[in-house]
Amino acid sequence: xxxxxxxxxxxxxxxxxxxxxxxxxxxxxxxxxxxxxxxxxxxxxxxxxxxxxxxxxxxxxxxxxxxxxxxxxxxxxxxxxxxxxxxxxxxxxxxxxxxxxxxxxxxxxxxxxxxxxxxxxxxxxxxxxxxxxxxxxxxxxxxxxxxxxxxxxxxxxxxxxxxxxxxxxxxxxxxxxxxxxxxxxxxxxxxxxxxxxxxxxxxxxxxxxxxxxxxxxxxxxxxxxxxxxxxxxxxxxxxxxxxxxxxxxxxxxxxxxxxxxxxxxxxxxxxxxxxxxxxxxxx
Amino acid sequence: xxxxxxxxxxxxxxxxxxxxxxxxxxxxxxxxxxxxxxxxxxxxxxxxxxxxxxxxxxxxxxxxxxxxxxxxxxxxxxxxxxxxxxxxxxxxxxxxxxxxxxxxxxxxxxxxxxxxxxxxxxxxxxxxxxxxxxxxxxxxxxxxxxxxxxxxxxxxxxxxxxxxxxxxxxxxxxxxxxxxxxxxxxxxxxxxxxxxxxxxxxxxxxxxxxxxxxxxxxxxxxxxxxxxxxxxxxxxxxxxxxxxxxxxxxxxxxxxxxxxxxxxxxxxxxxxxxxxxxxxxxxxxxxxxxxxxxxxxxxxxxxxxxxxxxxxxxxxxxxxxxxxxxxxxxxxxxxxxxxxxxxxxxxxxxxxxxxxxxxxxxxxxxxxxxxxxxxxxxxxxxxxxxxxxxxxxxxxxxxxxxxx
Numbered sequence: 229x230x231x232x233x234x235x236x237x238x239x240x241x242x243x244x245x246x247x248x249x250x251x252x253x254x255x256x257x258x259x260x261x262x263x264x265x266x267x268x269x270x271x272x273x274x275x276x277x278x279x280x281x282x283x284x285x286x287x288x289x290x291x292x293x294x295x296x297x298x299x300x301x302x303x304x305x306x307x308x309x310x311x312x313x314x315x316x317x318x319x320x321x322x323x324x325x326x327x328x329x330x331x332x333x334x335x336x337x338x339x340x341x342x343x344x345x346x347x348x349x350x351x352x353x354x355x356x357x358x359x360x361x362x363x364x365x366x367x368x369x370x371x372x373x374x375x376x377x378x379x380x381x382x383x384x385x386x387x388x389x390x391x392x393x394x395x396x397x398x399x400x401x402x403x404x405x406x407x408x409x410x411x412x413x414x415x416x417x418x419x420x421x422x423x424x425x426x427x428x429x430x431x432x433x434x435x436x437x438x439x440x441x442x443x444x445x446x447x448x449x450x451x452x453x454x455x456x457x458x459x460x461x462x463x464x465x466x467x468x469x470x471x472x473x474x475x476x477x478x479x480x481x482x483x484x485x486x487x488x489x490x491x492x493x494x495x496x497x498x499x500x501x502x503x504x505x506x507x508x509x510x511x
Numbered sequence: 512x513x514x515x516x517x518x519x520x521x522x523x524x525x526x527x528x529x530x531x532x533x534x535x536x537x538x539x540x541x542x543x544x545x546x547x548x549x550x551x552x553x554x555x556x557x558x559x560x561x562x563x564x565x566x567x568x569x570x571x572x573x574x575x576x577x578x579x580x581x582x583x584x585x586x587x588x589x590x591x592x593x594x595x596x597x598x599x600x601x602x603x604x605x606x607x608x609x610x611x612x613x614x615x616x617x618x619x620x621x622x623x624x625x626x627x628x629x630x631x632x633x634x635x636x637x638x639x640x641x642x643x644x645x646x647x648x649x650x651x652x653x654x655x656x657x658x659x660x661x662x663x664x665x666x667x668x669x670x671x672x673x674x675x676x677x678x679x680x681x682x683x684x685x686x687x688x689x690x691x692x693x694x695x696x697x698x699x700x701x702x703x704x705x706x707x708x709x710x711x712x713x714x715x716x717x718x719x720x721x722x723x724x725x726x727x728x729x730x731x732x733x734x735x736x737x738x739x740x741x742x743x744x745x746x747x748x749x750x751x752x753x754x755x756x757x758x759x760x761x762x763x764x765x766x767x768x769x770x771x772x773x774x775x776x777x778x779x780x781x782x783x784x785x786x787x788x789x790x791x792x793x794x795x796x797x798x799x800x801x802x803x804x805x806x807x808x809x810x811x812x813x814x815x816x817x818x819x820x821x822x823x824x825x826x827x828x829x830x831x832x833x834x835x836x837x838x839x840x841x842x843x844x845x846x847x848x849x850x851x852x853x854x855x856x857x858x859x860x861x862x863x864x865x866x867x868x869x870x871x872x873x874x875x876x877x878x879x880x881x882x883x884x885x886x887x888x889x890x891x892x893x894x895x896x897x898x899x900x901x902x903x904x905x906x907x908x909x910x911x912x913x914x915x
Binding site for chain 1: 682683895898901902905906908909912914
């Protein structure tokens, strides 16, 4: 606490003029947050540039990609099993389940290469590992949020099927993003430490799809399965999202405190892990 | 940072007295209380933001928090197996039927019971038996957990009530678990008992309503059929009285027989005439007699025919009227017996659709205060605050690196 010892008036007068005044820790932190915000913003723009380039619809691909994928799966499903989910339109059911999962998978899968791909940026003193991750994750999150907004708005306009409880949906989405962010931090740090992580994470995301509850509602499962699956925090998120979307049309099973505990714990571990590996990567 | 101006005058005063060997040392104790309490370093912040709140909460639980007693009851709402869920509400049930196992009979009523327990109606029902505000404002209750208002409005009371009374429905077992928290064991038990009574009333009302509905239609149909039978019989009796005949069918039969007999006699007479004409003279009196008889018979047949088949009071008309009435009576009787049959079926159905509330676990008298969960809550708070603090510290530290 350097601030406690000297105020603006109590500064020693003998110091040379050229030296910057020692700031209070609070000011320093605020200044740091401002810089970090600018860095993340810049990284976001850079990420857009490098991923999609200037031509060919450019960054529109960002939401076109999940939109097309989710819509394709939704249409296929609603063609093959019409009325399979009762009062809930199959297309909406699939899109609401799959689009967030798509974002989750994209965040996790891209996390493994996040540091390697941006190694050169590390020569800048103000770019830190966390900034890279946050910028990338924000990009995916905003893309999927846009897709969901688009799908929900258009369906509620066309079929007058409005979301049941929007705040619940928002909270679920935020928790999902927090979860993905924490896990991505952990995986990125792990990938920097052990190379195996790079190999096993993408298959794991495919294996975990059936257990994530993204494409089915727990309610249709037998009790034993349901209770087993409820250990998986992802299931809680998707159930919560569906609860916000469909309300009482499908009984939902989730516990917000459990989910919150996972999100907080993962983010703590992720932040700590990224901090732990920075000596290997930062200059 | 903002402490320097007030220091100045004192500094001046002291330096004038002595030759001030260590000004900093003398400034230290004069710093304001707030400044001295400022946390120093990570550990200080940790104490302020995590340990202090935890300690406050733990202190509250240890010294001040009032004990609460929990009474628990379990009920099973069941119908006879085989009864259909029925109604439009079966929509979801039929979907679930495929994979998750169909809703058991009585499941809908059990859900109705849970939503009833959670409602203003239940609070109103309880308020008729207890003074709920008094129960949740016992003198031993502490300021935070008791009901805050002495004369709460219904909605405020309901909000508090929902924190103290929970009913959960288990879809698989159809068991409704009712939990009531109160500051005295007998209060908790009394409320639970009263809630069970109210729920029982509710379920009985359902049953009565269902059987009433099913039987009402049957009863109405039986009454209509009965009236029809009575009317048909009355019409038949009136017809008989009017036409002075017991059975037109039999009358027709006898008329036909009469004509047939007359015709037979006629043909016999004709044969006899032919026979006698062969050997008798025309003016023989026997032939004359025969001729007269034939003429009489023909006349009689003609009048008989006339009487039966034409005119105002003909037998055919009588017969058709009679047959219509007879048919009506038969129909009415058949409808009546089928109405009785369906009424019996409806009665059996109503019997099957009866739902009962069965008490699996009677409300217990709590002996030990199990709430509030002091240890669990305190430790959860400690862990949660620690995690939050750590995340915050990591983010802050990361941000500070950008500023350097």
